[in-house]
Amino acid sequence: MSKLNHIVILTGAGISAESGIDTFRSEGGLWEQYPIEQVATPEGFAADPALVHNFYNMRRAALKTVKPNAAHIALAKLEKGLHARGGSLTIITQNVDNLHEQGGAENVIHMHGILTSLLCQFCGHRWESHEDTSPNDSCIACQRRSGPRPDIVWFGEMPYELDRIDQVMSQADLFVSIGTSGAVYPAAGLVSEARRRGTKTLELNLEESQGSYLFDESRLGKAGDIVPKWVAEVLAA
Numbered sequence: 001m002s003k004l005n006h007i008v009i010l011t012g013a014g015i016s017a018e019s020g021i022d023t024f025r026s027e028g029g030l031w032e033q034y035p036i037e038q039v040a041t042p043e044g045f046a047a048d049p050a051l052v053h054n055f056y057n058m059r060r061a062a063l064k065t066v067k068p069n070a071a072h073i074a075l076a077k078l079e080k081g082l083h084a085r086g087g088s089l090t091i092i093t094q095n096v097d098n099l100h101e102q103g104g105a106e107n108v109i110h111m112h113g114i115l116t117s118l119l120c121q122f123c124g125h126r127w128e129s130h131e132d133t134s135p136n137d138s139c140i141a142c143q144r145r146s147g148p149r150p151d152i153v154w155f156g157e158m159p160y161e162l163d164r165i166d167q168v169m170s171q172a173d174l175f176v177s178i179g180t181s182g183a184v185y186p187a188a189g190l191v192s193e194a195r196r197r198g199t200k201t202l203e204l205n206l207e208e209s210q211g212s213y214l215f216d217e218s219r220l221g222k223a224g225d226i227v228p229k230w231v232a233e234v235l236a237a
């Protein structure tokens with residue numbers, strides 16, 4: 001593997017599966033337990049804010065009981081190793097957990113938001129919060145009651161930091177996709193963007209994804225096993 005210095009990694013729910021966080025579309029996944037339109041759309045939130053607050057309260061509370069796994073820790077090691085040789089790592093995650101940060105990664109873009117942040121639907125103020133929320137809460141900035149909502153990108157909403165994502169993709173030597181089914185755009189379109197730019201592409205996933213055919217190389221296995229192995233290869237090059 002030629003020396004790679006600027007790597008962009010897209011991660012999905014599969015990288016957190018071995019930490020005990022449900023994926024969305026695997027057997028018994030979150031979208032089998034909860035209808036997307038009720039808990040992950042602006043319309044669902046408007047119709048029943050208490051239900052949506054509770055869905056995210058349950059997922060936020062679960063964060064306090066899980067730990068980063070070997071894959072999260074390996075990526076943090078990769079970030080430090082690339083820095084040491086004048087390179088860079090950007091992790092673009094679709095996940096709303098904070099396991100990349102808990103594992104030591106610093107340069108993380110949460111394109112679908114994060115469970116530990118709240119957003120005021122009236123004034124747009126964002127703030128960190130780890131506690132349960134309800135429709136009776138007030139925004140800490142504008143004080144409007146029922147202002148706070150989960151700072152999560154719901155279906156039909158614009159993902160965050162798309163300009164920054166475009167900028168890092170334009171400088172990447174390698175684009176790696178880890179633990180995602182390639183079902184949701186624009187995340188699922190990043191591999192095609194990488195190919196258009198002539199950037200090498202690698203997929204590390206438990207099984208074939210919808211976009212496997214688009215990758216130069218696709219390695220199948222559990223992230224906790226194949227990600228540390230791949231990181232060791234890159235850092236040894």
Ligand code: APR
Nearest residue numbers: 012013014017023024025094179180181184206207222223
């Ligand atoms: N190691 C590696 N990959 C795994 C593992 C594992 N231990 N377990 C599951 N996977 C793979 C599955 O094979 C699947 O391809 O992770 C992928 C998980 O796919 P999804 O459940 O669809 O999750 P994701 O791709 O992150 O979903 C994207 O959809 O619902 C929205 O906003 C939500 O961010 C989410 C987006």
